[in-house]
Amino acid sequence: MEDEIRFDDFLINEEGVFYLDQRGEREEIIPVCSPLTATATTRNTDGNDWGKLFSLIDPAGDEKQYHMRNATLAASQSAVISDLVDKGLIVSGHPKARGLLIRYLGSIRSQRSLLSSAKPGWVNDSYVLPDGYFGSQEIIYSGGYRDHGFGVSGDWKNNVGKFCSGNTRLLFAASTAFAAPLLSVVEMEGGGFHFRGKSSVGKSTALEVAASVYGSAGKYLVNWDTTKNALEEVSEAHNDGLMVIDELGLVDGRIVGPTLYMIANGHGKSRMQQKKRRWRVMFLTSGEVSLAEHMAEAGKETKNGQEVRLLDIAADAGAGMGLFENLHSFGGPAEFANYLKAATRNHYGTPLRKFLPILTASQASVEAECRSQIEAFTKRLLPANTTGEVPRALRRFGIVAAAGEIATANKLTGWKVGEAITAAEHCFKAWMEYRRTFDPTAKAVDRVRTFIVEQEGRFELIGGEAVNGKVGYKKKSAYLILPDVFRDEVCAGTKPEEVAEHLERAGFLNTSGTNRLKKQERIGGALAYVYSVSDRILEAA
Ligand SMILES: Nc1ncnc2c1ncn2[C@@H]1O[C@H](COP(=O)(O)OP(=O)(O)OP(=O)(O)O)[C@@H](O)[C@H]1O
Ligand SMILES: [Mg+2]
Numbered sequence: 002m003e004d005e006i007r008f009d010d011f012l013i014n015e016e017g018v019f020y021l022d023q024r025g026e027r028e029e030i031i032p033v034c035s036p037l038t039a040t041a042t043t044r045n046t047d048g049n050d051w052g053k054l055f056s057l058i059d060p061a062g063d064e065k066q067y068h069m070r071n072a073t074l075a076a077s078q079s080a081v082i083s084d085l086v087d088k089g090l091i092v093s094g095h096p097k098a099r100g101l102l103i104r105y106l107g108s109i110r111s112q113r114s115l116l117s118s119a120k121p122g123w124v125n126d127s128y129v130l131p132d133g134y135f136g137s138q139e140i141i142y143s144g145g146y147r148d149h150g151f152g153v154s155g156d157w158k159n160n161v162g163k164f165c166s167g168n169t170r171l172l173f174a175a176s177t178a179f180a181a182p183l184l185s186v187v188e189m190e191g192g193g194f195h196f197r198g199k200s201s202v203g204k205s206t207a208l209e210v211a212a213s214v215y216g217s218a219g220k221y222l223v224n225w226d227t228t229k230n231a232l233e234e235v236s237e238a239h240n241d242g243l244m245v246i247d248e249l250g251l252v253d254g255r256i257v258g259p260t261l262y263m264i265a266n267g268h269g270k271s272r273m274q275q276k277k278r279r280w281r282v283m284f285l286t287s288g289e290v291s292l293a294e295h296m297a298e299a300g301k302e303t304k305n306g307q308e309v310r311l312l313d314i315a316a317d318a319g320a321g322m323g324l325f326e327n328l329h330s331f332g333g334p335a336e337f338a339n340y341l342k343a344a345t346r347n348h349y350g351t352p353l354r355k356f357l358p359i360l361t362a363s364q365a366s367v368e369a370e371c372r373s374q375i376e377a378f379t380k381r382l383l384p385a386n387t388t389g390e391v392p393r394a395l396r397r398f399g400i401v402a403a404a405g406e407i408a409t410a411n412k413l414t415g416w417k418v419g420e421a422i423t424a425a426e427h428c429f430k431a432w433m434e435y436r437r438t439f440d441p442t443a444k445a446v447d448r449v450r451t452f453i454v455e456q457e458g459r460f461e462l463i464g465g466e467a468v469n470g471k472v473g474y475k476k477k478s479a480y481l482i483l484p485d486v487f488r489d490e491v492c493a494g495t496k497p498e499e500v501a502e503h504l505e506r507a508g509f510l511n512t513s514g515t516n517r518l519k520k521q522e523r524i525g526g527a528l529a530y531v532y533s534v535s536d537r538i539l540e541a542a
Contacts, residue, residue, distance in 0.1 A: 059089025254299025
């Protein structure tokens with residue numbers, strides 16, 4: 002602090018802020034408060050939300066920053082004063098001190114100008130968090146949502162990170178945390194993943210591991226038990242970050258679909274007086290049932306648009322230990338889960354604080370690396386002849402794989418190179434398994450493929466030997482299924498027309514023109530109508 006500053010009738014020095022009252026016969030010096038100076042004037046990128054940044058010295062002699070929104074001072078002077086007092090400002094006992102302090106806060110100016118942001122995340126090429134910024138341009142957080150667990154403690158890599166190794170679901174969950182700030186960098190939409198499984202298999206534990214990349218697991222998790230408007234605010238407060246929402250089952254099945262849709266789409270409803278909120282988040286949820294089952298209990302059906310926003314992953318990794326596959330040196334899965342639960346409450350936040358400086362310092366090269374990893378991942382795993390939402394979902398798995406690898410390459414995780422990719426691949430396959438249960442096209446393809454595989458011997462080679470219980474014919478690259486077999490055997494219990502339509506949509510049905518699902522084929526000199534299924538169906542996932 003400079004020795005002494007005069008501003009209007011205020012005098013600011015290392016003793017504090019004073020007011021020179023010259024109205025009486027004698028000049029009176031009124032003490033206002035302990036040292037407090039304005040160090041910057043702030044506004045957001047739209048030129049609104051004006052405010053001031055203050056520096057104060059608390060009773061312990063520590064310098065602190067306080068950001069004041071001018072609108073807050075206008076609306077609630079006592080809120081500003083109580084915030085300042087909470088930080089350690091001492092207001093003098095003089096009867097005029099309070100009024101003078103408000104006058105001082107309102108009128109003091111600083112020549113320095115900084116940008117502010119009411120939500121965390123990217124602002125130009127910097128990234129701001131409630132308690133700091135990363136990047137070359139200083140950005141001041143002006144939002145009110147500070148208390149959601151962002152923070153730093155301990156040594157995450159050695160106490161949490163390394164134990165994810167060998168556990169596909171834990172690796173994947175932690176990787177989603179690194180992926181969230183990359184969504185904007187590679188211009189990808191927001192969206193989520195849902196760990197589905199029985200009680201006490203480790204679902205919440207996995208979510209806590211992910212949360213601990215950002216802050217204290219206990220505090221960072223978002224409570225579903227909140228109104229829709231509050232959820233908009235909370236979503237915005239996780240902009241460009243990870244949102245962890247445990248227990249999907251707690252949300253009313255009638256609104257859960259639209260709610261998830263809103264979180265993933267990243268904007269709320271516009272309201273009078275208030276700007277429409279916007280955000281982009283990656284989110285994790287967990288529950289004993291899938292989104293579709295949960296909605297079905299309330300008499301609702303999921304739309305494909307909702308399914309692709311929350312990608313379902315079976316929590317059970319199939320190793321007989323619930324969500325886990327490698328217990329490291331722990332005696333059992335429950336012990337391992339309990340260790341992780343405790344560790345994520347003591348060791349947290351550091352990976353994000355190390356990741357963001359890397360992102361902001363070398364954004365172009367991280368972006369290039371991320372894009373090429375996503376490209377390689379999706380190219381390798383995209384199933385042949387796949388439809389609609391699969392490529393879109395696969396890209397989301399891809400960015401998680403890429404983010405995990407980038408964090409690992411920068412020595413933030415304690416994982417082996419390639420582990421995050423393998424984990425994302427396992428989780429993608431788990432989703433593909435789940436997808437069969439809800440996607441009508443996938444179900445139809447699955448039904449016909451299963452029939453062909455199981456009844457291969459009942460297809461007669463055209464011109465070949467007769468077979469018993471013939472279901473159709475086999476020619477070079479197609480299976481020709483007899484119409485009555487298709488109706489009675491392949492599609493028993495369902496509608497043959499619809500199954501055929503889905504097959505056609507998926508590109509596996511050879512037809513003789515639009516509106517004709519059956520194809521005319523010459524068999525043994527005669528013409529017959531059959532369902533001609535391409536043998537590529539055998540390779541479809
Ligand atoms: N894989 C596991 N095998 C056996 N016990 C486990 C396993 N994972 C967790 N547990 C036990 O269950 C407790 C709760 O773990 P966690 O919160 O991760 O479960 P969850 O799957 O979220 O269950 P719920 O559906 O009831 O919320 C742990 O404290 C631990 O005792
Ligand atoms: Mg749980």
